[in-house]
Amino acid sequence: MNETYLVTGGSGLIGGYVVKALVEGGSDVVVFDVKPPSAKMQWLLEPVWDKVTFVEGSVSDDFPSLLQTCKEYGVEKVFHAAAIFRGRYEREHMYYSFHVTLDGMLHVCEAARILNLGRVVFAGTNVEYIHLYQDETQDALTETEGMFNPTRGVSTYAASKMAATIIGMCYWHTTGVDWVSARFTRVWGFGSKSETSRNERIIENAVDGIPTTLPRDGDQKRNNCYIKDLTRGVLRALDVEEEKLQQRVFNLGGADEISDRETVAIIRELIPEAKIQVTGGGVHRRPIDSTAAREQLGWEPQWDLRSAVKDYIATYTAFKKSGYATNSGK
Numbered sequence: 001m002n003e004t005y006l007v008t009g010g011s012g013l014i015g016g017y018v019v020k021a022l023v024e025g026g027s028d029v030v031v032f033d034v035k036p037p038s039a040k041m042q043w044l045l046e047p048v049w050d051k052v053t054f055v056e057g058s059v060s061d062d063f064p065s066l067l068q069t070c071k072e073y074g075v076e077k078v079f080h081a082a083a084i085f086r087g088r089y090e091r092e093h094m095y096y097s098f099h100v101t102l103d104g105m106l107h108v109c110e111a112a113r114i115l116n117l118g119r120v121v122f123a124g125t126n127v128e129y130i131h132l133y134q135d136e137t138q139d140a141l142t143e144t145e146g147m148f149n150p151t152r153g154v155s156t157y158a159a160s161k162m163a164a165t166i167i168g169m170c171y172w173h174t175t176g177v178d179w180v181s182a183r184f185t186r187v188w189g190f191g192s193k194s195e196t197s198r199n200e201r202i203i204e205n206a207v208d209g210i211p212t213t214l215p216r217d218g219d220q221k222r223n224n225c226y227i228k229d230l231t232r233g234v235l236r237a238l239d240v241e242e243e244k245l246q247q248r249v250f251n252l253g254g255a256d257e258i259s260d261r262e263t264v265a266i267i268r269e270l271i272p273e274a275k276i277q278v279t280g281g282g283v284h285r286r287p288i289d290s291t292a293a294r295e296q297l298g299w300e301p302q303w304d305l306r307s308a309v310k311d312y313i314a315t316y317t318a319f320k321k322s323g324y325a326t327n328s329g330k
Contacts, residue, residue, distance in 0.1 A: 002026050002027050002028055003027055003028070003076045003077060003118075004027070004028040004029075004030065004073060004074050004075050004076050004077075005022050005027055005028070005029050005030070005075070005076070005077050005078070005079065005238070006029075006030045006032055006069065006070060006073075006075040006077070006078045006079070007019050007022075007029060007030070007031050007032070007078075007079045007081060008032045008033065008059045008078070008079070008080045008081055008082035008104070008108065009033055009059075009080075009081035009082030009083060009123075010029070010031030010032065010033050010052075010054075010081070011031060011033040011035060011036055011037040011038070011041060012033075012037075012041070012081060012193075013041070013187070013189060013191045013192045013193070013227060014081050014123055014184075014187060014227070014230065014231075014234070015031070015033070015079065015081035015082075015123075016037055016041045016044060016045055016191060017044075017189070017191075017227050017228070017230075017231040018079050018081070018231055018234050018235070019031060019045065019048070019052060020044065020045055020047075020048050021231050021232075021235055022235070023048040023051050023052060024048060025235075028051075028053075028073075029051070029052050029053070030052075030053045030054075030055060030069060030073045030075060031052055031053070031054045031055065032055050032057055032059060032066060032069055032082070033054070033055075033056070033057075033082065034056065034057070034058050034082075035056070036054065036056075038191070039324045039325070040190060040191040040319060040324070041191045042324055043319055043322055043324035043325075044190065044191055053073060055069050057069070059080070059082045059100075059103075059104040059107055059108060060082075060099055060100045060101075060102075060103040060104040060107065061103075063107045063110070063111075066107055066108070066111055067111050067114065067115070070111050070115055070117065071115065075115075075117060076117060076118045077117065077118045077119045077120070077121075077238055077239075078108055078111075078112065078117060078119070078120045078121070079121045079123070079234060079238060080104070080105065080108045080120060080121065080122050080123060081123040082100070082104050083100065083101055083104075083123065084096075084097050084100050084101070084157075085157065085193070086193070087155070087157065090155070090156040090157050090160075091155075091156060094156050097156050097157070097160060098156070098159075098160050098163075100160075101160035101161065101163070101164050102160060102163055102164055102167065104164075105122065105164040105167045105168060106167060108120060109167060109168060109171040109177055109179065110171075112171070112177045112178075112179075113171065113175050113177050117177075117178075118178060119178045119179075119180060119237075119238055119239070119242075120168070120177060120178060120179045120180070121180050121181070121182055121234060121237045121238050122164065122165070122168050122179065122180070122181045122182070123182060123184065123234075124161060124164075124165055124181040124182060124183035124184065124249065125157070125158070125161050125183060125184055126141065126183055126184065126185045126223070126251065126253070126288060127155070127157065127158040127161065128147050128158060128161050128162045128165060128183065129141050129145045129146070129147060129286075130146055130147055130148060130149045130152060130154065131145065131146070131149070131286070132285055132286060133283045133284070133285055133286065134283060134284040134285065134286055135283050137286065138286065138287075139286065140286060140287045140288065140289040141251065141286050141287070141288050141289060142251070142289045142291075142292075143183070143247060143249045143250065143251055143292055147162045147165070148162070165181055165249065168181060168248075169248060169249075172248055178242060179248060180237050180245070180248055180249075180250065181248065181249040181250065182230075182233055182234050182237045182250055182252050183249055183250060183251050183252065184225060184230060184252055185222070185223035185224065185225045185251075185252070185253045185254060185288050186198075186222055186223065186224050186225065187225050187226075187227055187230050188200055188224055188225075188226065188227065188308075189226055189227025189228065189230075189308075189312065190227070190312055190315045190316060190319070191227075198214075198260070199224065199263055199309075199312075200312070202214070202260075202263065202264065202267060202276060203267060203309060203312050203313060203316065204316055205274075205276075206267050206271045206273075206274035206275075206276065207271065207313060207316055207317060207320075209273070209275075210275075211275040211276070211277075212275070212276045212277070213276075213277045213279075214260050214264075214276070214277065214278050214279055215279050216279050216281060216282065217260070217279075217281055217282030218259065218260045218261045218264075218278035218279050218280050218281065218282065219259050219260075219261055219280045219281060219282050220259055220260070220281070220282025220283060220284055220285065221257040221258060221259045221284040221285065222257060222258070222259075222284070222285040223253045223254050223256075223257050223258075223285065223287065223288045224254045224256070224258050224263075224305070225252060225253055225254035225301065226254060226301075226303040226308040226311075228303060228308075228311070229252075229254060229255075229301040229302055229303050230252055232299060232302075233250075233252040233293060233297065233299045234252075236293075236297040236298055236299045237250065237297055237299075240296070240297050240298065244296055244297075245296055246292075246296055247292060247296070250290075250292050250293045250296070250297060251288050251289060251290045251292065251293060252290060252293055252299070253287075253288030253289075253290045253301070254288075254301050254303070254305075255301040255302075255303065255304050255305075256304065256305055257284070257285070257287050258305055259282075260278055261278050261280075262305070263305065263309070264276045264278050266305060266306050266309050267309060270309060270310060270313060271313070
């Protein structure tokens with residue numbers, strides 16, 4: 001029997017790909033978001049969108065609507081991806097950024113408790129780890145790594161995600177809500193926001209013949225997870241049997257630790273006429289250990305960087321030929 005999933009933030013990059021995969025797998029999906037998908041995500045979701053129920057609403061501001069949506073459509077599981085992911089905005093609007101992330105988590109967990117929903121998967125992030133860079137240690141980051149250091153500050157985004165994780169863990173421990181965090185590294189793929197894209201901007205500019213300059217940190221190695229790998233990981237987190245879980249937080253990292261310079265080298269091989277300047281420097285981020293995800297979720301990354309870049313080029317080229325590209329300004 002097919003299950004019904006609620007995806008908060010289902011109009012965005014991560015939520016949208018999960019929505020598409022769930023519908024293609026035969027599930028019923030309800031998207032709960034403050035706005036419809038962007039032109040790129042509309043194009044990507046077009047084959048399945050007529051099978052999706054879209055409810056316009058704020059997970060942080062309208063708990064009654066969230067609760068009613070879950071009741072009305074018989075929601076059984078939730079992927080909670082709604083978030084603000086815009087660095088400058090979060091710095092300038094700290095109160096609202098915390099409100100969206102923390103009240104959003106509280107509302108989702110409370111709805112799960114009241115309605116006795118099944119699995120709730122949270123879109124976490126590796127920036128929750130306080131010691132993220134190799135200037136302190138080169139050891140791989142495991143899920144038991146600390147999130148707090150009394151001598152160091154953190155960004156608004158990192159702090160809000162840390163606090164949301166603690167809320168989720170508390171609901172699981174105290175009330176029995178079946179809560180899991182899928183903790184991502186740098187996620188990239190077609191459909192990302194312009195403010196947060198990096199690999200995406202380089203590739204699209206190369207396809208369009210637009211020069212690109214990367215002003216800093218071109219040699220910094222960090223883990224990149226292609227969106228199609230990440231989507232598979234979220235699906236496994238949603239559906240794996242509870243008895244297989246020995247923990248509640250899972251790293252989902254890509255296959256390699258990659259620098260912008262290495263990414264650019266692959267793009268130049270595939271698009272020889274690409275004009276890209278890379279500035280050196282940058283402290284490497286620590287590698288991500290996804291052993292627990294492999295052993296307990298049955299997931300591991302399948303896309304290497306070269307294959308992912310080729311896939312992105314093909315996807316973007318197809319998008320450019322569509323009417324949606326005209327609407328998006330491309």
